[in-house]
Amino acid sequence: MGELARGKDQEQCLPERKRLIVNGIVQGVGFRPSVYNLAVKHQLTGFVQNRSGEVIIEIEGLPQMITEFTQDLYTINRPASISNIEGIQLTVQADETFSILPSETSAHAPLIFPPDLKSCQACTREVLVDETSRFYRYPFTSCTYCGPRYSAIRSLPYDRIHTTMDPFPMCPQCQRKYDSPDDRRFHAQTIACPECGPSVSICEHDGVVVEDWFDFTINQLLKGKIIAMKGIGGFHLLCDAMEEQAIGRLRQRKQRPRKPLALMAANIDTINAFFHVSNEEEEALTAPAAPILLLKPKPCASNKLPLHLIAPGLHRIGIMLPYTPLHAMLTQSVDFIVATSGNKSGHPIAHTNGEALSQLKGIADFFLLHDREIATRIDDSVGQVFDGKFVPIRRSRGIVPEAIAFPLPLNEFEWNQPIVFGAGAEMKNTFCFLFKGKALFSQHIGDIDNLEQMDAYEEAVQHLSELLDIKTDIIAYDPHPDYDISNRIIETSNRRVAPVYHHHAHMTSCMAENMLEGPVIGCILDGTGYGRDGTMWGFEILTGDYLDFDRIHHLNPLTLPGGEHGIKNPWMVGISLVYEASENERYFNETVKRLFPQHADKLPFIRAQLEGSIKSPKVSSAGRIFDGISSILGLCEEAAYEGEAAVLLSEVIEAVGIDHHFPHTSINSYPFVSENGKWYISDMIRTLIEDLEVGIPKSEIILKFHHTIGEMVLDGVRNAYEKSGISEVVLSGGVWNNRYLLLYTKKRLQQSGFIVHTHQKIPCGDGGIALGQAVSALWRWKLNHVSIHTS
Numbered sequence: 001m002g003e004l005a006r007g008k009d010q011e012q013c014l015p016e017r018k019r020l021i022v023n024g025i026v027q028g029v030g031f032r033p034s035v036y037n038l039a040v041k042h043q044l045t046g047f048v049q050n051r052s053g054e055v056i057i058e059i060e061g062l063p064q065m066i067t068e069f070t071q072d073l074y075t076i077n078r079p080a081s082i083s084n085i086e087g088i089q090l091t092v093q094a095d096e097t098f099s100i101l102p103s104e105t106s107a108h109a110p111l112i113f114p115p116d117l118k119s120c121q122a123c124t125r126e127v128l129v130d131e132t133s134r135f136y137r138y139p140f141t142s143c144t145y146c147g148p149r150y151s152a153i154r155s156l157p158y159d160r161i162h163t164t165m166d167p168f169p170m171c172p173q174c175q176r177k178y179d180s181p182d183d184r185r186f187h188a189q190t191i192a193c194p195e196c197g198p199s200v201s202i203c204e205h206d207g208v209v210v211e212d213w214f215d216f217t218i219n220q221l222l223k224g225k226i227i228a229m230k231g232i233g234g235f236h237l238l239c240d241a242m243e244e245q246a247i248g249r250l251r252q253r254k255q256r257p258r259k260p261l262a263l264m265a266a267n268i269d270t271i272n273a274f275f276h277v278s279n280e281e282e283e284a285l286t287a288p289a290a291p292i293l294l295l296k297p298k299p300c301a302s303n304k305l306p307l308h309l310i311a312p313g314l315h316r317i318g319i320m321l322p323y324t325p326l327h328a329m330l331t332q333s334v335d336f337i338v339a340t341s342g343n344k345s346g347h348p349i350a351h352t353n354g355e356a357l358s359q360l361k362g363i364a365d366f367f368l369l370h371d372r373e374i375a376t377r378i379d380d381s382v383g384q385v386f387d388g389k390f391v392p393i394r395r396s397r398g399i400v401p402e403a404i405a406f407p408l409p410l411n412e413f414e415w416n417q418p419i420v421f422g423a424g425a426e427m428k429n430t431f432c433f434l435f436k437g438k439a440l441f442s443q444h445i446g447d448i449d450n451l452e453q454m455d456a457y458e459e460a461v462q463h464l465s466e467l468l469d470i471k472t473d474i475i476a477y478d479p480h481p482d483y484d485i486s487n488r489i490i491e492t493s494n495r496r497v498a499p500v501y502h503h504h505a506h507m508t509s510c511m512a513e514n515m516l517e518g519p520v521i522g523c524i525l526d527g528t529g530y531g532r533d534g535t536m537w538g539f540e541i542l543t544g545d546y547l548d549f550d551r552i553h554h555l556n557p558l559t560l561p562g563g564e565h566g567i568k569n570p571w572m573v574g575i576s577l578v579y580e581a582s583e584n585e586r587y588f589n590e591t592v593k594r595l596f597p598q599h600a601d602k603l604p605f606i607r608a609q610l611e612g613s614i615k616s617p618k619v620s621s622a623g624r625i626f627d628g629i630s631s632i633l634g635l636c637e638e639a640a641y642e643g644e645a646a647v648l649l650s651e652v653i654e655a656v657g658i659d660h661h662f663p664h665t666s667i668n669s670y671p672f673v674s675e676n677g678k679w680y681i682s683d684m685i686r687t688l689i690e691d692l693e694v695g696i697p698k699s700e701i702i703l704k705f706h707h708t709i710g711e712m713v714l715d716g717v718r719n720a721y722e723k724s725g726i727s728e729v730v731l732s733g734g735v736w737n738n739r740y741l742l743l744y745t746k747k748r749l750q751q752s753g754f755i756v757h758t759h760q761k762i763p764c765g766d767g768g769i770a771l772g773q774a775v776s777a778l779w780r781w782k783l784n785h786v787s788i789h790t791s
Contacts, residue, residue: 013062014063015060015061015062015092015094016060016061016062016063016066016089016092017046017058017059017060017089017090017091017092017093018058018059018060018066018087018088018089018090019056019057019058019087019088019090020056020057020058020059020070020073020085020086020087021054021055021056021085021086021087021088022054022055022056022057022073022082022084022085023054023082023083023084023085023086024080024081024082024083024084025080025081025114025402026054026055026080026081026082029080029114029117029144029145030080030143030144030145030188031055031076031080032048032050032055032100032187033100033144033181033186033187034076034080035048035055035057035073035076036048036098036099036100036181036186037181037182038069038072038073038076039057039059039069039098040098040181041072042061042065042066042068042069042072043061043062043065044059044060044061044065044066044069044098045059045060045061045095045096045097045098046058046059046060046095046098046099047095047098047099047100047101048098048099048100048101049100049101049102049103049104050103050104050157050158050159051103051104051157058090059098060092060093060094060095070085070087073085100187102159103157103158103159104157113149113150113153113156113158113401113467114149114150114158115149115150115288115289115397115398115399115400115401115402116147116148116149116150116151116152116232116233116323116378116397116398117145117146117147117149117288117289117398118146118287118288118289118290118321118322118323118324118398119141119142119146119147119322119323119324119325119328120143120145120146122143122145122184123135123141123142123143123146123147123325124322124325124328126141127139127141127325127328127329128328128329128332134173134193134194134195135193137214137329138192138193138194138197138325139200139324139325139326139329139370140190140192140197140198140325140326140370140372141192141193141325142188142190142191142192142325143184143185143188143191144184144185144186144187144188145184146288147188147190148164148190148232148372149190150376150378150400150401150443151232151233151374151375151376151377151378151397152164152165152190152232152372152374152375153375153467154166154375155466155467156467156469158189159189160189160190163189163190163375164372164373164374164375165189165190165192165197165372167373168192168196168197168198168372169196170191170192170196171193171195171196173193173195174191174192174193174195174196174197177191178191198370198371198372199370199371200213200214200326200368200369200370201213201368201369201370202216202217202227202366202367202368202369203366203367203369204365204366204367205357205361205362205364205367207357210366213368214329216366217330217366217368218330218333218334220365220366221238221239221240221330221333221334221337222240222333222334224239224240224243224245224246224249225239225246225365225366226238226239226246226249226250226253226363226364226365226366227239227364227365227366227367227368228342228350228356228360228363228364228366228367228368229326229330229342229368230351230353230356230368230369230370230374231324231326231327232323232324232374232378232397233349233351233374233376233377233378233379233396233397233443234341234342234343234349234350234351234374234377234378234379235341235342235343235349235350235351235356235360236339236340236341236342237250237254237338237339237340237341237342237360237363237364238330238337238338238339239337239338240334240336240337240338241263241305241310241334241336241337241338242304242305242306242334242335242336244306244309246338247261247306247309247310247338248309250338250340250363251309253362253363254340254344254345254363255345256340256345256640256641257640258312258313258640258641258644259640259641259644260310260311260312260314260317260318261310261311261318261338261340262292262318262319262320262338262339262340262380262382263305263310263317263318263319263320263336263337263338263339264319264320264321264322264327264331264336264337264338264339265319265320265321265331265335265336266322266331266332266334266335266336267321267331268282268285268286268321270335270336271285271295271319271321273298273300274297274298274300274301274304274305275295275296275297275298275301275317275319276295276296276297276298277295278385280385280388280389280390281293281295281385283390284383284385284390285319285320285321286321287390287398288398289381289397289398289399290320290321290322290323290398291320291380291381291382291383291390291392291398291399292318292319292320292380292381292382292383293318293319293320293382293383293384293385293390294316294317294318294319294382294383294384294393295316295317295319296315296316296317296654297315297317301317304335304336305336310338313635313647313648313651314647314648314651314654315651315654315655316384316651316654318382320339320380323397323398326368326370327339341379341380342356342360342364343359343360344359344360344363346449346450346452346453347359347450347452347453348377348445348446348452348453348455348456349377349379350377351374351376351377352373352374353367353369356369375463376443376459376460376463376464377443377456377459377460378396378397378400378443378444379394379396379397379443379444379446380394380396380397380398381394381395381396381397381398381399381400381444382394382396384739386739386742386743387743389760391759391760392761392762392763393737393763393765393767394428394444394763394767395430395441395443395444395761395762395763395767395768396443396444397443400441400442400443401440401441401442401443401464402441403438403439403440404438404439404440404441404512404513404761404762404771405437405438405439405515406434406438406439406512406513406515406771406775407511407512407515407516407517407775408437408778409778409779409782409783410782410783417434417437417778417782418473418474418778418781419433419434419435419470419471419472419473419474420433420434420472420473420474420475420476420774420775420777420778420781421433421434421461421472421474421475421476421774422434422476422505422769422770422771422772422773422774422775422777423475423476423477423478423485423486423489423770423773424442424445424478424485424766424767424769424770424773425478425483425502425529425766425767425769425770426447426448426449426478426480426483426484426485427447427527427642427766428444428446428447428734428763428765428766428767429444429445429446429447429448429457429485429766429767429770430442430443430444430445430763430767430768430770431445431457431460431461431770432770432771432774433464433465433468433470433472433774434774434775434778435468435470439512439771439774439775440464440468441762441770441771442460442461442464442770443460444767445457445460447642448484448485449484454484454485454488457485472495473495473496474495474496474497474498474777474778474781475489475493475495475496475497475498475777476497476498476499476500476773476774476776476777477489477490477497477498477499477500477773478499478500478501478502478505478529478530478769478773479499479500479501479530480502480529480530481530486499496781498773498776498777498780498781500772500773500776500777501529501530501531501532501549502529502530502531502537502769503522503524503526503529503531503537503538503540503542503549503733504522504542504544504548504549504772504776505769505770505772505773505776506522506524506526506529506732506733506768506769506772507520507522507524507542507544507549507730507732507772508545508546508771508772508773508775508776509732509759509762509768509769509770509771509772509773509775510522510730510731510732510757510758510759510764510768510772511545511546511730511757511772511775512546512771512772512775513759513760513761513762513768513771514730514757514760516728516730516757517545517546518544518545518546519543519544519545519724519726519728520543520544520545520726520728520729520730520757521541521542521543521552521717521720521721521724521726521728521729521730521754522540522541522542522543522544522549522729522730522732523540523541523713523716523717523729523730523731523732523733523745524537524538524539524540524541524542524732524733525538525539525540525622525623525709525713525731525733525734525735525736526538526621526622526623526733526734526735526765526766527567527621527623527624527642527643527734527735528567528619528621528623528624531551531620532551535557535617535618535619535620536560536617536618536619536620536621537551537554537619537620537621538555538619538620538621538622538623538624538733539554539555539620539621539622539625539679539712540553540554540620541553541554541713541716541717541719541720542720543720543723543724543726545779546775546776546778546779546780547776547779547780547783551677552677552716552719552720552723552724553674553677553678553679553715553716553719553720554620554677554678554679554716555620555621555622555625555678555679555681556620556678556679556680556681557618557619557620558573558576558577558580558618558619558620558621558624558625559576559579559609559610559616559617559618560572560573560576560616560617560618560619560621560624561573561575561576561606561609561610561616562609562616563616563617566616567624567627567639567642568638568639569637569638569639570627570628570630570631570636570637570638570639570645571596571599571631571637571638572606573624573627573628573631574595574596574627574628574629574630574631574632574637575592575596575599575603575606575610576606576610576628577625577628577629577632577681577685578591578592578595578632578685578689579610580681580682580685581681581682581683581685581686581689583686591689594693595632595689596631596637622709622733622735623643623646623734623735625681625709626645626646626649626650626735627639627645627646629649629685629688629702629705630645630646630648630649631645632685632688632689632692633649633692633698633701633702635648635649635652635698636648636649643734646735646738649702649705650702650706650738650739650740650741652698652699652702653699653702653703653706653740654739654740655699656699667700667703667704667707668704668707669704669707669708669710669711670683670684670687670688670704670705670707670708671683671684671687672684672708672711672712674712674715674716674719677719679712679715679716684705684708688701688704688705691704703740706738706740706741706744707744709741709745710741710744710745710748711748713745713748713749714745714748714749714752717729717749717752717754718752721754727753727754727755728754728755728757729749729754729755729756729757730756730757730758731745731746731756731757731758731759731764732759732764732768732772733764733765734763734764734765734766736758736759736764737764737765742758746758
């Protein structure tokens with residue numbers, strides 16, 4: 001026994017060498033310097049090296065020290081995040097030191113590169129407080145834990161020479177910090193100071209520069225002027241959020257009469273003073289992503305801010321914290337600033353000085369510029385906390401390009417799958433690539449309805465393609481015949497193309513995000529999308545998987561007078577709903593005159609479309625029902641932005657408290673008819689109008705209407721279950737951004753024994769369907785159940 005014990009002791013005293021392959025968010029987040037310091041702490045030698053998206057660590061030393069080192073890797077704080085570590089035993093090489101080696105590109109590494117990160121507390125303190133620091137009031141201060149990343153990366157690996165900081169060589173002082181293992185800026189690729197880094201200037205649209213840019217900018221903001229400011233991923237339009245006239249001018253110049261504006265607050269204490277902030281909401285606000293978060297204002301907020309101008313009719317306001325030193329410097333003097341996307345109406349966000357000076361002329365009074373190039377334009381992320389978790393509504397800066405796992409087809413391995421491109425939708429567009437077992441999403445591109453937006457889309461596709469150094473094997477797209485993206489893909493692609501119907505893509509995006517292989521019941525509620533039968537869908541109960549789907553239940557199609565024009569004028573949809581509910585001509589005429597007297601002169605034209613003498617599209621759309629009901633209740637007759645009518649309808653519930661009426665509610669639902677796989681809502685509309693005319697409070701009517709939509713979904717799911725035996729349900733489509741409807745329907749489904757899955761990482765609206773398109777195409781390629789053709 002003694003000999004055996006001595007042998008084990010001797011083994012523990014002999015050095016070993018191990019290679020650790022680390023995956024996760026481990027580049028551009030201060031991971032390698034942290035590894036270096038851990039290795040020194042545990043008296044280990046070897047090296048750490050970036051190889052594309054993974055980090056290779058070779059460590060040599062006593063076995064106990066190697067074990068403790070490996071355990072400590074998981075304690076490295078965010079924004080670094082380890083997904084897994086693979087260990088391989090190696091031969092001892094007797095290294096004398098531990099070092100950081102230059103990065104290498106590896107063809108087999110999963111590519112995960114960092115998003116842009118909010119300024120850390122240490123950098124913010126240096127900029128705002130520490131007058132002795134050479135970074136005091138320097139707007140490009142950053143370290144290994146913060147600063148521009150994705151918006152600055154031109155190519156991989158993530159090293160300074162491959163970023164837009166390359167034109168700014170480090171001065172000797174910055175170089176010493178970069179080289180020092182004990183410094184927070186050890187291997188910080190974006191390190192810069194006033195001696196060697198980018199600089200800021202402010203000018204008018206004619207280019208006349210003012211010398212003291214900081215004091216001048218603050219003074220102009222306090223005078224109510226509008227500033228176009230270049231940030232990390234593009235321009236913001238800024239004004240003092242406490243100045244009604246400034247906000248009014250911004251709205252007028254930008255032609256944005258009612259669409260909500262985002263606010264930036266000086267700090268979390270300022271937000272807490274004027275807004276209700278839960279622990280989960282504070283965590284989301286202060287996270288490195290620093291998204292715009294929808295929050296409910298406290299009563300005192302209206303004394304500080306003109307909320308009726310910032311977000312007309314809404315009970316949640318989009319708030320974010322400063323995420324760059326430049327933003328932080330400005331909000332030190334102005335507690336709340338409006339910080340909305342710097343773009344001309346219908347154009348992408350400006351991201352070069354020239355674009356801003358040209359595009360924002362006539363909107364901004366002054367232009368706050370800098371000379372660091374932006375590699376790719378990227379707008380702010382937007383989200384809300386629901387059920388204790390942050391859920392993105394717009395997935396962009398601070399989150400992108402975080403990779404998302406998805407289920408691979410049976411017996412398919414990540415290294416031999418084709419590269420698939422999901423082109424996304426034309427509204428709220430994002431696209432994604434499936435590559436090496438991960439889905440890499442683009443930033444929010446927006447509505448692609450003109451040449452400028454198409455150019456921005458193609459720029460973003462090219463940027464991410466070049467970063468990944470890939471060529472696509474399969475392109476998945478929406479077969480809508482009027483989608484410019486789809487038509488361009490079909491016309492120009494010489495690769496395999498896979499059409500994926502809009503609502504099928506919604507269903508499979510939620511499946512993929514939740515790692516479901518199917519089959520599932522898909523409850524898809526949105527505005528409109530092209531259906532398999534050539535009509536416009538939008539209130540659908542589907543069954544299926546990644547390969548195919550069946551349409552089980554849907555809304556009986558309604559006439560959409562004016563087509564696209566009707567979407568912008570909810571009163572036209574409201575008249576269509578009245579027509580649907582009318583038992584005779586007298587009821588229709590009298591009801592329309594009472595509800596829409598101001599549109600009496602247009603009634604013959606609308607009537608001709610409803611009766612079919614003038615052709616109009618038919619739609620099965622949940623979004624259009626919300627629009628029409630909103631107009632009937634007098635909330636929104638003409639929409640100033642997409643979805644306004646539906647948003648204002650749901651906001652009435654926000655005013656009374658989202659959880660107040662469920663599950664302990666005495667308010668029931670309206671009647672509807674469910675026959676032969678269709679819902680008929682004439683009874684619902686007629687009864688709702690009766691409630692309105694006898695003076696039932698609108699809040700009660702709206703709650704009852706929401707319950708009706710939830711009950712219709714439950715009815716359709718039960719029908720799908722009876723036909724298929726499937727009990728797993730996914731909810732997708734933009735209508736599910738409605739917090740109360742999601743809460744009510746999810747609980748009703750769960751009470752009935754169904755397993756319900758919702759979106760958590762990607763938007764439930766059109767900003768998430770690229771994932772569904774791509775994963776569906778991959779599974780079809782592998783299992784060959786549905787043809788994928790070469791264009």
